[in-house]
Amino acid sequence: MTVLATETRALFMLFGATGDLAKRKLYPSIFNLYKKNYIDQKHFALIGTGRRKWSDQDLRDVILESVKDSAESEDQANEFASHFYYMSHDVTNPEHYRALSDYADKLEAKYETEGNRIFYISMAPNFFGTVAENLKSQNVLSDNGGFNRLIIEKPFGRDYKTAEELNNSLGKSFNEDQVYRIDHYLGKEMVQNIQALRFGNPIMESVWNNKYIKNIQVTLSEKLGVEERAGYYDNSGALRDMVQNHIMQIVTILAMEEPVAFKDTDIRNEKIRALRSLRIYDKDEARENFVRGQYGAKGEQRDYRHEDDVPTDSNTETYVAGKLMFDNQRWAGTPFYVRTGKMLADKFTRIDVVFKKPLIDVFDAGDKDKSGLDSDVLTLFVDPVQKVILHLNGKVPGQGFTTKGIDLTHVQSDEDRKNTPEPYERLIHDAIKGDATSFASWQEVGRAWKLADVVRNLWDTEKPDFPNYTPGSMGPKDADDLLARDGNKWVFTLD
Numbered sequence: 426m427t428v429l430a431t432e433t434r435a436l437f438m439l440f441g442a443t444g445d446l447a448k449r450k451l452y453p454s455i456f457n458l459y460k461k462n463y464i465d466q467k468h469f470a471l472i473g474t475g476r477r478k479w480s481d482q483d484l485r486d487v488i489l490e491s492v493k494d495s496a497e498s499e500d501q502a503n504e505f506a507s508h509f510y511y512m513s514h515d516v517t518n519p520e521h522y523r524a525l526s527d528y529a530d531k532l533e534a535k536y537e538t539e540g541n542r543i544f545y546i547s548m549a550p551n552f553f554g555t556v557a558e559n560l561k562s563q564n565v566l567s568d569n570g571g572f573n574r575l576i577i578e579k580p581f582g583r584d585y586k587t588a589e590e591l592n593n594s595l596g597k598s599f600n601e602d603q604v605y606r607i608d609h610y611l612g613k614e615m616v617q618n619i620q621a622l623r624f625g626n627p628i629m630e631s632v633w634n635n636k637y638i639k640n641i642q643v644t645l646s647e648k649l650g651v652e653e654r655a656g657y658y659d660n661s662g663a664l665r666d667m668v669q670n671h672i673m674q675i676v677t678i679l680a681m682e683e684p685v686a687f688k689d690t691d692i693r694n695e696k697i698r699a700l701r702s703l704r705i706y707d708k709d710e711a712r713e714n715f716v717r718g719q720y721g722a723k724g725e726q727r728d729y730r731h732e733d734d735v736p737t738d739s740n741t742e743t744y745v746a747g748k749l750m751f752d753n754q755r756w757a758g759t760p761f762y763v764r765t766g767k768m769l770a771d772k773f774t775r776i777d778v779v780f781k782k783p784l785i786d787v788f789d790a791g792d793k794d795k796s797g798l799d800s801d802v803l804t805l806f807v808d809p810v811q812k813v814i815l816h817l818n819g820k821v822p823g824q825g826f827t828t829k830g831i832d833l834t835h836v837q838s839d840e841d842r843k844n845t846p847e848p849y850e851r852l853i854h855d856a857i858k859g860d861a862t863s864f865a866s867w868q869e870v871g872r873a874w875k876l877a878d879v880v881r882n883l884w885d886t887e888k889p890d891f892p893n894y895t896p897g898s899m900g901p902k903d904a905d906d907l908l909a910r911d912g913n914k915w916v917f918t919l920d
């Protein structure tokens with residue numbers, strides 16, 4: 426995809442400029458893009474908004490603090506911060522948008538940003554629709570030949586209905602191709618690598634199906650609990666927080682067919698096609714195929730119900746495991762197991778592709794079931810290390826003939842890691858380029874909600890037996906049983 430030089434010129438408007446995400450993730454990412462000249466160093470400006478009565482200097486002080494560790498000099502940081510402007514603005518007040526529009530016109534003229542506007546809503550989701558609608562109705566959108574793009578944070582709705590309402594609301598002001606729904610897992614190097622490994626290697630793609638793959642496992646494990654986000658988390662739970670979005674996106678990329686070209690529209694079409702084959706369970710199937718958990722206490726660690734800001738009778742799940750099925754030629758019969766949770770043994774994200782054993786084990790009396798052979802497993806380590814391991818069977822060196830597991834390993838070098846942008850940096854850069862490849866389309870999001878809704882509705886009507894797992898473990902026993910029923914087991918376990 427070619428980047429036109431003028432596309433790097435842009436006026437940003439950030440709603441939620443005084444917030445946590447902006448400070449921790451967005452300003453450092455924008456700074457990195459600025460340093461690399463992916464944002465035109467002369468022709469860019471950002472108007473940050475929030476209700477607080479800040480001055481430009483207050484915002485610039487926050488920027489300087491956010492980028493202090495990565496700035497090459499004080500001058501560089503100051504020059505960067507000088508492009509930031511602050512407007513106190515209540516997003517629910519239409520009149521404020523008129524002032525915003527005038528200010529935008531002024532800065533556009535000053536920085537010659539050629540009418541390119543990027544609106545980033547980093548606020549609680551109940552404001553997404555309000556902001557989008559006012560941007561249009563109060564004429565804040567550019568109408569002089571540049572682009573208007575909207576980046577929105579998660580969560581995209583609480584269920585299918587609210588997500589659809591939100592989507593309709595956004596649709597009044599922006600076309601689908603102008604909306605960039607952030608899912609930061611799509612900006613992770615190893616998640617992007619799935620497609621390179623699959624579609625760049627016939628040796629992989631030829632076995633990427635139910636004939637050779639026994640099951641696929643996706644694990645997003647977190648060592649921390651809810652920290653200071655309990656207010657949000659207790660209203661969300663792991664299903665909405667991690668499964669509906671990040672996990673479903675990863676699973677979709679693993680399951681999709683090869684796109685006609687590596688272009689956002691072609692990739693989206695294939696992702697949507699795969700999701701149309703995703704089996705949407707009924708209530709009984711949801712009970713059978715999904716497991717929830719909530720952590721208890723251990724030593725100093727309080728149980729979830731005694732964390733700050735969590736009601737003592739909370740039934741919010743801090744753990745989910747599930748089995749997903751795609752009813753299509755490629756995947757019929759091959760389960761995708763997924764799991765995520767807080768307060769687990771460690772912080773890591775990995776994808777394990779478990780291959781079937783040979784139908785006959787010639788080394789061991791021909792009986793596959795008594796085979797001493799390991800299952801071949803391709804593991805993609807997404808975080809915190811980035812590596813790929815292909816576990817195969819090989820011969821034990823020396824006299825005689827026995828087999829043992831061997832690993833073919835590729836680890837990203839320190840140099841590769843240094844050159845790997847943080848997800849937010851990568852995704853903001855993509856939005857500037859107009860490349861929606863790594864953003865979730867409405868149809869993908871909607872289909873993922875359809876699945877999550879069935880599970881959520883079931884869980885909302887049945888009382889769970891919480892707490893049911895210990896901090897530092899890999900979740901409740903039921904999650905192991907889920908796989909054991911199919912004769913499978915998690916590749917990563919603590920034993």
Ligand SMILES: NC(=O)C1=CN([C@@H]2O[C@H](COP(=O)(O)OP(=O)(O)OC[C@H]3O[C@@H](n4cnc5c(N)ncnc54)[C@H](OP(=O)(O)O)[C@@H]3O)[C@@H](O)[C@H]2O)C=CC1
Binds near residue numbers: 548
């Ligand atoms: N923080 C994180 O780690 C993550 C956050 N997200 C998502 O990012 C978004 C922002 O999260 P976060 O930064 O943590 O939230 P914060 O609560 O820290 O910030 C909210 C922002 O919204 C502004 N705001 C609230 N009400 C109004 C209003 N009526 N008019 C104008 N501005 C208003 C606040 O400004 P003021 O108080 O000055 O009015 C503040 O800048 C959310 O959608 C969240 O789900 C996603 C992943 C991780």
Ligand SMILES: O=C1O[C@H](COP(=O)(O)O)[C@@H](O)[C@H](O)[C@H]1O
Binds near residue numbers: 609647666667808
């Ligand atoms: O979206 C979210 O993701 C984080 C985990 O992200 P990671 O990049 O650190 O793996 C999770 O902690 C948070 O609850 C959730 O909202």
